[in-house]
Amino acid sequence: MYLCTDNLSNKTMRKMIAILVSxxxxxxxxxxxxxxxxxxxxxxxxxxxxxxxxxKAVDPAGGFYGMVFNDGKVVENAPKGAVLNARIIWTFSxxxxxxxxxxxxxxxxxxxxxxxxxxxxxxxxxxxxxVDSEGHPKDMTKQTYACAFGIYGLAEHFRATGDRRSLxxxxxxxxxxxxKVHDKIGMGYIESFQRDYLKASLIGVDGQADASxxxxxxxxxxxxxxxxxxxxxxAGLRENLKELxxxxxxxLYSAQRNHLILYCDDNWNPIGETDxxxxxxxxxxxxxxxxxxxxxxxxxKQVDGQAVxxxxxxxxxxxxxxxxxxxxxxPKGMSKKVSWWPQCETIIGCVNAWQLTGDPLFLDVALxxxxxxxxxxxxxxxxxxxxxxxxxxxxxxxxxxxxxxxPYHNSRLAFELxxxxx
Numbered sequence: 001m002y003l004c005t006d007n008l009s010n011k012t013m014r015k016m017i018a019i020l021v022s023x024x025x026x027x028x029x030x031x032x033x034x035x036x037x038x039x040x041x042x043x044x045x046x047x048x049x050x051x052x053x054x055x056k057a058v059d060p061a062g063g064f065y066g067m068v069f070n071d072g073k074v075v076e077n078a079p080k081g082a083v084l085n086a087r088i089i090w091t092f093s094x095x096x097x098x099x100x101x102x103x104x105x106x107x108x109x110x111x112x113x114x115x116x117x118x119x120x121x122x123x124x125x126x127x128x129x130x131v132d133s134e135g136h137p138k139d140m141t142k143q144t145y146a147c148a149f150g151i152y153g154l155a156e157h158f159r160a161t162g163d164r165r166s167l168x169x170x171x172x173x174x175x176x177x178x179x180k181v182h183d184k185i186g187m188g189y190i191e192s193f194q195r196d197y198l199k200a201s202l203i204g205v206d207g208q209a210d211a212s213x214x215x216x217x218x219x220x221x222x223x224x225x226x227x228x229x230x231x232x233x234x235a236g237l238r239e240n241l242k243e244l245x246x247x248x249x250x251x252l253y254s255a256q257r258n259h260l261i262l263y264c265d266d267n268w269n270p271i272g273e274t275d276x277x278x279x280x281x282x283x284x285x286x287x288x289x290x291x292x293x294x295x296x297x298x299x300x301k302q303v304d305g306q307a308v309x310x311x312x313x314x315x316x317x318x319x320x321x322x323x324x325x326x327x328x329x330x331p332k333g334m335s336k337k338v339s340w341w342p343q344c345e346t347i348i349g350c351v352n353a354w355q356l357t358g359d360p361l362f363l364d365v366a367l368x369x370x371x372x373x374x375x376x377x378x379x380x381x382x383x384x385x386x387x388x389x390x391x392x393x394x395x396x397x398x399x400x401x402x403x404x405x406x407p408y409h410n411s412r413l414a415f416e417l418x419x420x421x422x
Contacts, residue, residue, distance in 0.1 A: 033363045037347070037370060038421040044378060045414035050095060052383035052400075053088065053407045054107060062135055063114035064088055068401035072382055077133045081403035082119045082146040083205075086127075089115055089153030091407040094415055097160035105161060112157045115150070116169050124196050125176035130403075140195040144181050145205045145217045147173050152224035159231050170228060174237070177221075182240075186267065188213045188247055189221060211263035211271050215252050218244060219260075219283045226290045241290055245303060248287060253306070258313035276328045277318030278342025281349035284310040285416075288352055304356050311353040314346075315365055322393075323368035338389040341409040343373050348416045355420065385410055 056072060057064045064085060066078030092108035095101075118135040119127045121142075127150045130139035154170035157163060180197040181189050191212050192202035203209060206216055222244045229237050251268045252261045260280050263271040284307035291303040318326050325346040327337040347366045354362035376393040377385045379400075386395035387405045399405060 030360055030363055033367045034421045037351070037363075037366060038417050040370065040374065041347075041414040041417050044374065045095075045411055046099075048378060048380070048383055049385070049407055049411050049414075050092075050104070053091070054103065056383065057088075057401050058107075058110075059133075061133075063118065064111070065401060066133060066403070067399050069399050070379075070382070070386065070395065070397060075399075079130045079132050079138050079403075080118075080135070081130050082115075082127045082143075083149050084401075084403055084406050085111060085115050085119060086146070086149035086153040087406040087408035090149075090156045091411045093153065093157040093160040095411065097156070098415060098418065108157055108160060109163070112154065112163065112166050115153070116165065119150070120169060120173070121195065125180065126173065126193075126197070128195075141202060142193040142195060142197060143205050143217075144177065144189050144191055144193075145220060147177060147181075148217065148220040148224040152220070152227055155224070155228040155231055159227070167231065171232065174225075174228060178236075178240075183213075183266070187243055188251070188268075189217060190266070191217055206262070208263045208271065210265060212266050213251075213264045213268065215248075215260045215262045215276075215279060215283075218247055218252060219279065219286055222248065222283075222290050223286050226286070226293050229293055238294060241294055242296075242299070245287060245290055245294075245299065248283060249302070249306060258309045260310075272331075274328055274330045275317070277314045277325055278327065278339070278345050280310050280318075281314040281325070281342070282345035284308075284314075284349045285345075285352035288356070307349075308353050308356055311349050311362070314349070318342075319346075319365070322372055323365060324372055325369065336391055338391065338393075340373075340377050340385050340387055340405075343369055343377065344409040344413040347373075347413055351417060351420055 056068055059065045063080060065074050065076070066080040066084070067075040089108060089111040092104050092111060096104035096108050114135070118131050121128055121140070126142045126147050128137045128139065129141045129143050129146055132138045151170045151173050154166040154173070158167035158170065177189065181193070183190060190199065191204040191214055194200050194202070204211055204214055204217070206214060208214070222241070225237060225241050225244065229241060248260070251264065254261060259275045260283060261270050262274050262276060265271060287303045288307045291300040314325070317329070320326055324338060325342040327335040327339055327342060329335065346369050350362040350366040353359070376389055379386055384400045387398040387400065388396045390396060
């Protein structure tokens with residue numbers, strides 16, 4: 001850079017030099033942080049997360065165990081959940097797409113085969129919520145949340161392997177949602193049904209009574225449809241994506257508070273007052289991703305603005321002094337729960353916000369959070385990650401493999417950083 005200094009005072013020159021030096025230091029610091037985040041999360045993925053699931057979770061009788069404790073003990077008769085199994089499909093399909101190792105493809109194929117055979121309901125459509133340890137239907141409730149993950153995993157499997165059976169299964173699930181679940185008048189998707197898609201007073205996946213349209217289901221429909229659209233660019237699916245973004249900009253979002261609204265009834269009337277920091281920051285980058293795939297620059301600008309606001313608010317309200325993202329705040333106060341998945345979403349959300357704004361604060365938060373994660377959540381002795389910690393950072397006796405503990409959030413952390421921080 002050349003500076004014309006003829007008409008500058010010494011004081012002004014000193015200020016300019018200080019600014020340039022500070023910018024240089026910021027650039028160097030950012031480069032160091034980027035390298036640490038990218039390399040360490042990928043190393044953890046390849047040497048810890050994926051090996052743990054390949055070695056500890058595979059059920060020789062078929063599919064994957066429904067429960068494995070922290071010490072590696074398997075509960076052989078534990079039921080198998082649709083969400084867990086769909087997330088395993090997604091994880092190893094994505095791993096194979098980015099790193100063409102045959103062992104990842106074998107795991108992805110095993111997961112997809114088992115899922116299509118045992119979880120997909122060929123009579124009424126959709127997926128069973130749960131099968132028993134031998135693969136027979138156990139809980140035949142139709143949760144839209146589970147169907148979303150089926151689409152997400154199967155679409156990624158097709159994207160990675162070209163297996164058209166997975167694409168066809170994903171499209172059938174999508175068709176079922178559009179025919180039986182989509183509220184085409186009031187917008188959005190209904191949460192829960194009986195097996196035959198008759199509506200009943202069923203509790204959704206978050207356990208909130210009377211909530212028929214929820215944030216959690218809609219954000220995962222967004223990511224599922226985003227992935228499906230990349231392998232099947234259908235015009236109707238594109239409109240569904242735009243509708244979901246609109247819902248997350250209006251019906252399920254408080255612009256005054258920069259928080260998502262978790263629960264609503266059929267008519268979008270809010271139920272309860274809970275702020276979920278992990279979901280807020282997860283949704284921020286999922287919205288940016290969906291808007292980019294749609295390809296509408298005006299929509300992308302709107303969504304990115306909301307994403308940054310949501311991220312800043314989550315960091316301001318949800319981070320503790322150690323840089324850990326706390327779970328949620330209810331009318332009873334702040335939850336003391338320290339869970340693995342909000343940390344993964346915090347790091348991705350911060351990197352997304354940094355890419356949108358250039359603000360180094362976001363990278364600083366991401367690095368501090370990752371430093372805590374690798375120290376407290378990663379189990380370097382037995383492999384995998386702990387699901388929950390006590391307030392002082394000690395692992396709780398919660399299974400590493402369960403209906404809700406999967407390789408999806410922490411593997412996605414490494415995948416996203418690998419792609420974003422090339």
